[in-house]
Amino acid sequence: MNKYIMVIDDSPTIRISVEFALKDLGYKIQHAENGMDALEKVKALVNRKEDIALCICDINMPEMDGIDFIKKFREIDRFTPVIVLTTESDDERILEGKEAGASGWIIKPFQPADLIKVVKRFLR
Amino acid sequence: MIKSETSKFGKPLYILYPGDYFATDGDCILGTITGSCLVICFYEFRKKIGGMGHFIVPGAIGTGGIVNDDIAGSGIASIEHLIGELVKLGGDRRFLRVKVFGAGYNSGNDSNMTIAHSNIRFIHEYFAIEKIRIDRSDLGGDFRRRIYFSLKDNTVYRQVLKNNEENSEFIRLEQEYIDIQFRNKRKTGRIILFE
Ligand SMILES: [Mg+2]
Numbered sequence: 115m116n117k118y119i120m121v122i123d124d125s126p127t128i129r130i131s132v133e134f135a136l137k138d139l140g141y142k143i144q145h146a147e148n149g150m151d152a153l154e155k156v157k158a159l160v161n162r163k164e165d166i167a168l169c170i171c172d173i174n175m176p177e178m179d180g181i182d183f184i185k186k187f188r189e190i191d192r193f194t195p196v197i198v199l200t201t202e203s204d205d206e207r208i209l210e211g212k213e214a215g216a217s218g219w220i221i222k223p224f225q226p227a228d229l230i231k232v233v234k235r236f237l238r
Numbered sequence: 239m240i241k242s243e244t245s246k247f248g249k250p251l252y253i254l255y256p257g258d259y260f261a262t263d264g265d266c267i268l269g270t271i272t273g274s275c276l277v278i279c280f281y282e283f284r285k286k287i288g289g290m291g292h293f294i295v296p297g298a299i300g301t302g303g304i305v306n307d308d309i310a311g312s313g314i315a316s317i318e319h320l321i322g323e324l325v326k327l328g329g330d331r332r333f334l335r336v337k338v339f340g341a342g343y344n345s346g347n348d349s350n351m352t353i354a355h356s357n358i359r360f361i362h363e364y365f366a367i368e369k370i371r372i373d374r375s376d377l378g379g380d381f382r383r384r385i386y387f388s389l390k391d392n393t394v395y396r397q398v399l400k401n402n403e404e405n406s407e408f409i410r411l412e413q414e415y416i417d418i419q420f421r422n423k424r425k426t427g428r429i430i431l432f433e
């Protein structure tokens with residue numbers, strides 16, 4: 115069985131950068147380009163009995179934003195950590211993220227070492 | 239950024255200062271002046287909205303490319319701020335076109351030229367990965383540029399500035415912005431843990 119980290123961002127540059135940063139942790143990376151795409155991919159992984167260890171999720175995305183994704187994801191999975199990685203620094207949005215069930219909020223840009231530190235903290 | 243309701247264009251004019259970004263669905267002109275910085279003008283052709291960003295990649299990018307470079311991360315975040323605003327207006331990066339300007343240098347200064355070339359490389363690598371088409375690229379050269387972006391018809395007017403005296407206030411602000419970016423070039427934003 116593989117363990118997956120979901121990387122959800124509308125920017126391919128960010129997704130590839132995050133995948134690069136996490137490459138030594140030994141997880142499989144599943145990309146998704148918005149909340150809708152991510153939900154479909156989560157369901158496909160769940161159906162295949164794959165284990166999602168953690169999600170890294172952007173906020174501002176077309177089709178379904180990060181806050182709505184987290185709410186929907188929490189209906190499927192109450193415990194898997196979701197780390198928000200975004201340019202959004204608005205206090206109201208951060209509170210919405212927390213209430214939706216996010217585990218942490220990192221404001222871009224990020225240094226790989228800082229991202230790894232936060233990710234490791236949430237991986238069980 | 240400052241806004242003037244009445245301008246010589248007959249519509250609102252927004253002047254962006256170094257480090258500013260702004261996206262709008264209104265019929266207006268976005269203007270700025272750049273020396274070493276990059277100015278990007280986005281047009282989202284499906285929603286007919288757009289925006290401008292003024293920023294710099296604060297250093298030379300390594301050979302590993304922009305996705306594995308701590309300095310490029312700062313430039314990526316600068317563009318992400320602007321695209322994020324476009325997304326909030328209903329935009330989607332899959333429908334973006336871009337025009338890019340700036341990365342001017344002082345030809346008598348080697349490190350200044352290295353930074354300009356690194357910024358130009360950043361632009362090409364970034365938009366290639368993003369698959370966003372560059373409709374116009376006017377980068378490099380030993381001069382400053384004044385840019386006016388007319389959103390409604392996605393047209394950019396570019397003027398080469400020879401007389402630096404006239405724009406000394408802008409030049410001072412750009413240098414201040416660049417100095418701050420170089421001081422914080424390897425940074426992570428705020429980290430908040432909900433525990
Ligand atoms: Mg985004």
